Amino acid sequence: MVRFMIRKGHDGPARRGFLHFAEERLETPALLGPASSAYSKIQYCTVSALNESTSGFYMCSTGSLFQEGAISYDIKRANMIYLLPSMTGLSAMPSEIGINYVRAQLPAIPGDQSDRSCFAIRIPSNISDSDMHALVELIKASEITVVAFTFNGENGPPDLRNLTLRSMLPRNVLCIALGRIPPSMLPLLYYVGFDVIDFGYAFEAASRNLRLWGLDEEPVGFGSERRYCSCVYCMGTEKESTDPRTLLEKHNASIYAQVLSSAIHFAANGNLRWFVESKTHASPEAASFLRRIDSSLYSFLEEFTPNHVGTKIPFIGTESYYSPTVIRFREFVARRYKPSDDKKLVVLFPCSARKPYSDSKSHRRFSAVLDRILGNKRDAVAETIITSPLGLVPRELERIYPAGYYDIPVTGQWDAEETTIAAEALVTHLSKFDESVVVIAHVSGGYLDVVRQAEVQIRQSIIYTAHEASPTSNTALAALKDTISDLLDIITLLPKRSTLLDTIRATADFMFGEGAGDCLAPSDASVRGKVYGSIICRVSNAQTCLYSGINGRLSLTLEGGKRLASLGRYWVRFDAPQIEGSSIFAVGVSSADTAIRPGDEVIVVDSNDRVLGVGRSEMSGQEMCDFTNGIAVRIRHKEK
Amino acid sequence: MCPDHIVSIQEAIARASMDARQDSIKRRKSKDLSQPAAAWLSTTRIGGTDGTALSIVLATIGCSHARGISGGCTMCSYLLDGSETPPSGEQIIKQFQNAMSKLEKKQAPLSVKLYTSGSFLDPDEVPIPVREEILLLLAKDERVTEVVIESRPDYVTSKSMEALRRALGTRRVEIGIGLESSNDNIRRLCINKGFSKQDFMDATRVARENDIGVRAYVLLKPPFLSEKTALDDALQTVLDCERMGVTTVSVNPVNIQKHTLVERLWHRGEFRPPWLWSLVELLKRARKEIDSNINIICDPVAVGKSRGVHNCGKCDNIIADSIKSFSLSQSVAVLDDLSCDCLLQWEHVIQHEEFSSLVHTDRHKDRLKSLIAKA
Numbered sequence A: 001m002v003r004f005m006i007r008k009g010h011d012g013p014a015r016r017g018f019l020h021f022a023e024e025r026l027e028t029p030a031l032l033g034p035a036s037s038a039y040s041k042i043q044y045c046t047v048s049a050l051n052e053s054t055s056g057f058y059m060c061s062t063g064s065l066f067q068e069g070a071i072s073y074d075i076k077r078a079n080m081i082y083l084l085p086s087m088t089g090l091s092a093m094p095s096e097i098g099i100n101y102v103r104a105q106l107p108a109i110p111g112d113q114s115d116r117s118c119f120a121i122r123i124p125s126n127i128s129d130s131d132m133h134a135l136v137e138l139i140k141a142s143e144i145t146v147v148a149f150t151f152n153g154e155n156g157p158p159d160l161r162n163l164t165l166r167s168m169l170p171r172n173v174l175c176i177a178l179g180r181i182p183p184s185m186l187p188l189l190y191y192v193g194f195d196v197i198d199f200g201y202a203f204e205a206a207s208r209n210l211r212l213w214g215l216d217e218e219p220v221g222f223g224s225e226r227r228y229c230s231c232v233y234c235m236g237t238e239k240e241s242t243d244p245r246t247l248l249e250k251h252n253a254s255i256y257a258q259v260l261s262s263a264i265h266f267a268a269n270g271n272l273r274w275f276v277e278s279k280t281h282a283s284p285e286a287a288s289f290l291r292r293i294d295s296s297l298y299s300f301l302e303e304f305t306p307n308h309v310g311t312k313i314p315f316i317g318t319e320s321y322y323s324p325t326v327i328r329f330r331e332f333v334a335r336r337y338k339p340s341d342d343k344k345l346v347v348l349f350p351c352s353a354r355k356p357y358s359d360s361k362s363h364r365r366f367s368a369v370l371d372r373i374l375g376n377k378r379d380a381v382a383e384t385i386i387t388s389p390l391g392l393v394p395r396e397l398e399r400i401y402p403a404g405y406y407d408i409p410v411t412g413q414w415d416a417e418e419t420t421i422a423a424e425a426l427v428t429h430l431s432k433f434d435e436s437v438v439v440i441a442h443v444s445g446g447y448l449d450v451v452r453q454a455e456v457q458i459r460q461s462i463i464y465t466a467h468e469a470s471p472t473s474n475t476a477l478a479a480l481k482d483t484i485s486d487l488l489d490i491i492t493l494l495p496k497r498s499t500l501l502d503t504i505r506a507t508a509d510f511m512f513g514e515g516a517g518d519c520l521a522p523s524d525a526s527v528r529g530k531v532y533g534s535i536i537c538r539v540s541n542a543q544t545c546l547y548s549g550i551n552g553r554l555s556l557t558l559e560g561g562k563r564l565a566s567l568g569r570y571w572v573r574f575d576a577p578q579i580e581g582s583s584i585f586a587v588g589v590s591s592a593d594t595a596i597r598p599g600d601e602v603i604v605v606d607s608n609d610r611v612l613g614v615g616r617s618e619m620s621g622q623e624m625c626d627f628t629n630g631i632a633v634r635i636r637h638k639e640k
Numbered sequence B: 001m002c003p004d005h006i007v008s009i010q011e012a013i014a015r016a017s018m019d020a021r022q023d024s025i026k027r028r029k030s031k032d033l034s035q036p037a038a039a040w041l042s043t044t045r046i047g048g049t050d051g052t053a054l055s056i057v058l059a060t061i062g063c064s065h066a067r068g069i070s071g072g073c074t075m076c077s078y079l080l081d082g083s084e085t086p087p088s089g090e091q092i093i094k095q096f097q098n099a100m101s102k103l104e105k106k107q108a109p110l111s112v113k114l115y116t117s118g119s120f121l122d123p124d125e126v127p128i129p130v131r132e133e134i135l136l137l138l139a140k141d142e143r144v145t146e147v148v149i150e151s152r153p154d155y156v157t158s159k160s161m162e163a164l165r166r167a168l169g170t171r172r173v174e175i176g177i178g179l180e181s182s183n184d185n186i187r188r189l190c191i192n193k194g195f196s197k198q199d200f201m202d203a204t205r206v207a208r209e210n211d212i213g214v215r216a217y218v219l220l221k222p223p224f225l226s227e228k229t230a231l232d233d234a235l236q237t238v239l240d241c242e243r244m245g246v247t248t249v250s251v252n253p254v255n256i257q258k259h260t261l262v263e264r265l266w267h268r269g270e271f272r273p274p275w276l277w278s279l280v281e282l283l284k285r286a287r288k289e290i291d292s293n294i295n296i297i298c299d300p301v302a303v304g305k306s307r308g309v310h311n312c313g314k315c316d317n318i319i320a321d322s323i324k325s326f327s328l329s330q331s332v333a334v335l336d337d338l339s340c341d342c343l344l345q346w347e348h349v350i351q352h353e354e355f356s357s358l359v360h361t362d363r364h365k366d367r368l369k370s371l372i373a374k375a
């Protein structure tokens, strides 16, 4: 019996896990290659070439679907996965052949063999959605634990289709990527949830005199000067071999090992997406491939993308405009952010390199102006920061992930795409304010272009205060000051001190959706603390939540969980009268809100919707339902 | 294998094959129906001496299998050589006579190979009286000592065989049948051949009973198979040919013909014609393993081209020449010392293609070319 266990931690669908065999376990992600290579964590072999004295992990191909006569399986063999019979050329054929091919593989499993877990089925790329749904049911009903896809490495429609099909699989199936996979594609495959990756291309490339690198390949042996490489094979310091072809193979294989270990490292730090984006520069096809993945697999990628990572997140290239973290942030701001009614003035500011913006020099200057001129009425102003690729960030949300954590190359130059993205965000944002609200655009350059592009769709009047000079210049700051003091003659701002409450309410709405702010921090709530420190929120003397200025997030108390439960969101149903210990496991979860992402604050309820506790999720809501192992929620507070 | 799924796959492949052919049949050019589709001379070995062979491809209505609803074979577009309007009996005889005129000044021994774009013995292609007339004309020519015809096994009956033998007297007669593979699954699904191994064996028996030899066409690399499986299957087929009483084995590596399913797959990067290395390997091993009385011949189409059996481009010509001389001499020695850098690529394909289920196309070759051009 072979079992696949996924360890905790998420960065996109990428995961680390163990494939458990009877006695040993294989750590994933792992490279799959020929037995001759030390870099093969799993080695491929054929039934006919099985030899007795094997050690390590094996994947055995069982020949063609059309082969006559029974294939001999030795299913008692340790550490062996059998790859069911192959049929090539399917991507160009109708779906019905694909699905029938998959079904035809299953009878290749010896009839008396009830344990199907050591057989890997091959899923061709030509399967339709409806056929795939049927297949998923079949996989769930059988003990199939391992599935394999074949990539041609061209980043074309068949490769994309493979990823779509992969996204439809149950979450706890081990996925193998076979085929021609260049090193630059490896991080992407890991990112979208492949656990075992075939690096046979290292050897094909070597046979064609190609030396592989992280991004490209170099023809060697044609008289051109060789690029420098410090690996033992290229330096000639390796003892075992002097044959140039073998050394080239070893160099190529080592590149895969290097790239995979980097991918694992970045995933652990929450920066795998950045690593994947950086590899798209391998070719225009690779770049457009990621774009297509982002648009067609958004919900899959997003499901596994944590809402909070806590490390810097770089948004470097255009690929990041549509990364799940970015799209989700834009969507949450658009759908969940609701300004409080007493905002009579909106001031638009440019973003700053330093996060949170408030800590930057430029924003300190803006703040000083607002403080000086508005004094205790300052909270009647809705400060909004325009930025790329997030679109815009309301001041109340400037500390939350990714707003408080992203890094972009700051040039002041915007491309048409990011301008449009921000302009659309601005239109949506301003539509939430009353028509009588006045908008002050204290922006220049690309930020100004954003406002100008949005202008026709904005109902409020807009005053530009920095269109002639940089927003931090004395001229612009004076214009801002004068404009506001002029406005104070026309509109009445009520004095109020509501920064803390506004921040809590906006954060609650952002994290839990509409209405959450009203539940956790109604207008009569008592709030105490500092935005950059922490804020404690109490309702009728009971604490509902705690805001942390370090990550801009709320953590719930049991009371907060009970108040929030009425919204019917972010719940995890646990089949027990009471929570024992400090976490609940996926196996005990009977159902969960599918909106839950790893790292979310969640409310644990029993079968009668009674709140048992609150805590932080370790996996997505869907995974909690699918998985039979692993921690689902780490409990923070529970009913005693 | 579970028959249900296999039947569905087979039907779908047959439909796809039909689909690829589509209306190419209707778009066949109208031709001068008194001329054969092709006719050419070559030197050949006839019963131990050098002689002249005339190959004639009669333009008929075309292969019944490809014409009908069965979809035709996945790699074959011979049908396109046929004619949309069926030629009359007189026209077919005229075609034959026009072709035979090429032999006017030739000395004995002569070998005449009578092909159609289908089966010479199919009465829909060549009506029986016409067939009899042609055989009569051949029988009159004393120089002709060998006659080869082609037919699907469906038409190889004791009646047709007896008639053939009677008409041609003591001449050496061989009938070419496209067995392609001795694996029923491969023949039925990958090739959509439409007859079984048993059909072939029955035809062979009937032919041999009438002292008519059987030339089995063996296909190297039908679609949907890896290079390795294809090689293994072709070799197995040759071995089985010996057991089934075949007199000559003709090895045919798949080439990409117009308006076929194989062409479609090839366009999409889902098929690559076999490597010459596979062919060499096949010929060497086959020659060593089967009875030396059975000739193994191979005259590949489009060799070295991207549509034909090919290697890297550097070694193709030398290997093609070696295969040609092997066909004449039957000596494996001519195939022994071949080598080229690309052998390693082929070895990788043999190892990795089956495992990964990925068709290892040459697309990378083009990329490599552009890389080198840049360097």
Ligand code: SF4
Pocket (backbone or CB within 6 Å): B063, B064, B065, B066, B072, B073, B076, B077, B078, B079, B117, B118, B119, B152, B178, B193
């Ligand atoms: S290969 Fe022969 S049987 Fe098949 S379609 Fe062509 S001519 Fe007909």
Ligand SMILES: [Zn+2]
Pocket (backbone or CB within 6 Å): A229, A230, A231, A232, A233, A234, A235, A251
């Ligand atoms: Zn190196």
Ligand SMILES: [Zn+2]
Pocket (backbone or CB within 6 Å): B311, B312, B313, B314, B315, B316, B340, B341, B342, B343
């Ligand atoms: Zn070569």
